[in-house]
Amino acid sequence: MKPALFLAGILLCAIAPWIIPNSQVLLTIALSKGLAVLGVIVLLQAGQVSFGHALFYAIAAYGTAFLGKYFGGGELFLAMAIGTISAALAGLLVGLFVVRYRHIFFGMLNLSVSMIFFSILEKFYFITGGSDGLRVERPSVLGIAMERGPFEVVLFYVALVCAVLAMILIHRFLSSPLGNHLRAIKSNEVRLEYLGVSPRLVLLKGYIVSAALCGLGGSLMAVTLGVVTPEYAWWVRSGEFVFIAILGGSGSVGGAFVGALVYEGVRTYASAFAADVWQLILGGVLLVVILFAPKGLIGFIKQRKASNLRPRSSKSAAGEALSK
Amino acid sequence: MTDQVMMDVQGLEIRFGGVVAAAGINFQIYEGRNLAIIGPNGAGKTTFLNMCTGYLKPHAGKIIYEGEDVAGIGPRKLVKKGVARAFQIPQLFAEHSVRENILMAVAAASGYEAPLTRLEDISGASEADRILEMLKCSNLAERPVQELPEGQRKLIDIGVALALKPRLLFLDEPTSGVASTEKFAILEIIAEALEEENVTSVFVEHDEGIVERFADEVAVWNRGEVLYRGTPQDILTHPDVIRDVMGGHV
Structure with missing residues (x-):
C-alpha cells in the first residue's frame, strides 16, 4: 500500500466519528475484529486457514474480564497487555501441537481446540458465568477513571493506534527473512528443509504472532462491549474472521481492516434495515467479492490502480494517431 | 584433487x-x-x-x-x-523472485532472523547478487521463478544450494x-x-x-x-x- 493512501485511510478513520454520528463504537468493534483478522491473515501467508482462532480472542477477552472482576476494573493498557500475552502463551501451547499438521487437518484441529474451550466456558459457570458470561468493568486509562462517553472516545483512538502499529509491524514482519520463510511454507516445504530451516518452527512463530493479534483484538472487544460470553470462542466467530480476511483480501495487511470495516458496516446497517435477511445480504456481498474481486477489496483497489497506470497499448495509440 | x-x-x-x-x-x-x-x-x-x-x-x-x-x-x-543439494525438478519458492529465492538461502545460512529487518536489507544481501552474477543470471534477478525456462530454473536451484556455502x-x-x-x-x-x-x-x-x-x-x-x-x-x-x-x- 502506498504511504499516502495508508495515511489518508488512517486520517479518514480518525475523523469518521466526527462525520458519521454514532459510529465510534462500530468503528472500535471493526478495528478490534480487524486485529484478530490480521492474525488469521498471518497464517494465510503460509497457506494455512485456521477455523479456531476465536480461541485466542476469547482467552484474551476473559483475561480482561477477570482482571476487571478481581482488581476493581483494572487498567486498560494492563488489560490489553495481559490479554495479548495470555493469548500468545496459549498460541505457543496449541501451536506446538497443530503446526505438525497442514491444510484441512490444521483448520479442523484449531476448530476442535476452540470448541473445547467454548465448552469449558459454558460448563464452568461458577468461574466463567456460563452462557451468561461475565460483565467487564470499565477500566481506568493511565490511572484516570472515565465516564462512558469520554472512555469510548479514548478507546476508539487506542484501537486505531493499535491497528496502525499492528499493520506497520506485521508488514515489516512479513517482509523479513522469517516472514518470507513463513510464506515459503505455502510453496515448498522441502526446499525450506534443505535450507536448514524448520517449517514447523517457522509456522509456530507465525502462529504465536497470530494468536497475540487475536488476543489484542479480543481484549479491546471485551472492553468495548463490556461483556464476555462463550460466544467469543464459538466456531462461527472463527469463521467470521476467515470471512472478513477473504472479503478484505488476504494478501495484504490493510485487507484485515478494510474487510472488517465493510463487514461491520454492512452487518450493522443490514440488520437495522433488513433484520430478517441480514445474513443473506452479507453472503451476497461475499459472493460478489469472490466473483469480481477474488483477491479481496484491497486486491480489487490495487488492480484498478494498476490498470489506470498501465500505458495505453500501441494499437490503441496508433489508432488515435491515425484518427487525428 | x-x-x-x-x-x-x-x-x-x-x-x-x-x-x-x-x-x-x-x-x-x-x-x-x-x-x-x-x-x-x-x-x-x-x-x-x-x-x-x-x-x-x-x-x-x-x-x-x-x-x-x-x-x-x-x-x-x-x-x-x-552438505547441500539441487534437485532433478528444481525446488524453488514459486511465489518469490529469483533474487528472493537466493536471499532466503543467504538468510538461512547466516541464521539471520531479526524479525523486522526486510529480506533485501539483511547483511549478506550482496552475496545473492554475487551468486547470480557467478551463474550469469543477474538479468533474471527480479523475475518470478515460475516464469523461467527449465534450464534457468536449474541454475537458480543450484544457486540456492551454493548460497548455503x-x-x-x-x-x-x-x-x-x-x-x-x-x-x-x-x-x-x-x-x-x-x-x-x-x-x-x-x-x-x-x-x-x-x-x-x-x-x-x-x-x-x-x-x-x-x-x-x-x-x-x-x-x-x-x-x-x-x-x-x-x-x-x-
Whole structure:
C-alpha cells in the first residue's frame, strides 16, 4: 500500500466519528475484529486457514474480564497487555501441537481446540458465568477513571493506534527473512528443509504472532462491549474472521481492516434495515467479492490502480494517431 | 584433487517393499573430485542421493561425514554441516523472485532472523547478487521463478544450494529437461561456479558427453549396487558398461 493512501485511510478513520454520528463504537468493534483478522491473515501467508482462532480472542477477552472482576476494573493498557500475552502463551501451547499438521487437518484441529474451550466456558459457570458470561468493568486509562462517553472516545483512538502499529509491524514482519520463510511454507516445504530451516518452527512463530493479534483484538472487544460470553470462542466467530480476511483480501495487511470495516458496516446497517435477511445480504456481498474481486477489496483497489497506470497499448495509440 | 575422503558410506541398505534400492553400498566421496553417478532408471542413484542428504533414513549402514555418522539425521542438520543439494525438478519458492529465492538461502545460512529487518536489507544481501552474477543470471534477478525456462530454473536451484556455502553438493540430473543445445553451456557455468566456490560435487547424469567433459570420476550404479568406478575414459569405454548401462552405444 502506498504511504499516502495508508495515511489518508488512517486520517479518514480518525475523523469518521466526527462525520458519521454514532459510529465510534462500530468503528472500535471493526478495528478490534480487524486485529484478530490480521492474525488469521498471518497464517494465510503460509497457506494455512485456521477455523479456531476465536480461541485466542476469547482467552484474551476473559483475561480482561477477570482482571476487571478481581482488581476493581483494572487498567486498560494492563488489560490489553495481559490479554495479548495470555493469548500468545496459549498460541505457543496449541501451536506446538497443530503446526505438525497442514491444510484441512490444521483448520479442523484449531476448530476442535476452540470448541473445547467454548465448552469449558459454558460448563464452568461458577468461574466463567456460563452462557451468561461475565460483565467487564470499565477500566481506568493511565490511572484516570472515565465516564462512558469520554472512555469510548479514548478507546476508539487506542484501537486505531493499535491497528496502525499492528499493520506497520506485521508488514515489516512479513517482509523479513522469517516472514518470507513463513510464506515459503505455502510453496515448498522441502526446499525450506534443505535450507536448514524448520517449517514447523517457522509456522509456530507465525502462529504465536497470530494468536497475540487475536488476543489484542479480543481484549479491546471485551472492553468495548463490556461483556464476555462463550460466544467469543464459538466456531462461527472463527469463521467470521476467515470471512472478513477473504472479503478484505488476504494478501495484504490493510485487507484485515478494510474487510472488517465493510463487514461491520454492512452487518450493522443490514440488520437495522433488513433484520430478517441480514445474513443473506452479507453472503451476497461475499459472493460478489469472490466473483469480481477474488483477491479481496484491497486486491480489487490495487488492480484498478494498476490498470489506470498501465500505458495505453500501441494499437490503441496508433489508432488515435491515425484518427487525428 | 585429493585423496582425502569427505564422505564414507559403509554398508548402506534400503528397501522399498521387495525392491532393493541400496544393497550394502560401500563408497567413498573424495574431496575436490567431481563424481558422476550413472546407471539405468531404477538403479538406486536418486535413492543414494536421498540417503546422503538426509531425506531418507537407511535401514542399515553408516554415512560418515566429518567423523560422525550422519545417516538419517535429516536435511536441516546436514545443511548446517555443509552438505547441500539441487534437485532433478528444481525446488524453488514459486511465489518469490529469483533474487528472493537466493536471499532466503543467504538468510538461512547466516541464521539471520531479526524479525523486522526486510529480506533485501539483511547483511549478506550482496552475496545473492554475487551468486547470480557467478551463474550469469543477474538479468533474471527480479523475475518470478515460475516464469523461467527449465534450464534457468536449474541454475537458480543450484544457486540456492551454493548460497548455503556447502562443502559437498549433490546434484540430481542437473541437465535433465534442458534443451540439448544448452546442456553444455549450463554445465560449464555450474562447473566454473563449483570451482570458484571450492565445492566438491556428486552428480547423477545420463548424458555420456556431459560425464566425459565434466566428471573427474565415474561410478556405475545398478540394482542398488556400485558396479564400476574409475575415470570417465576407463568407464565409458568399458565393454560391460557400454552393453549394460548405455544400451550398446557410446
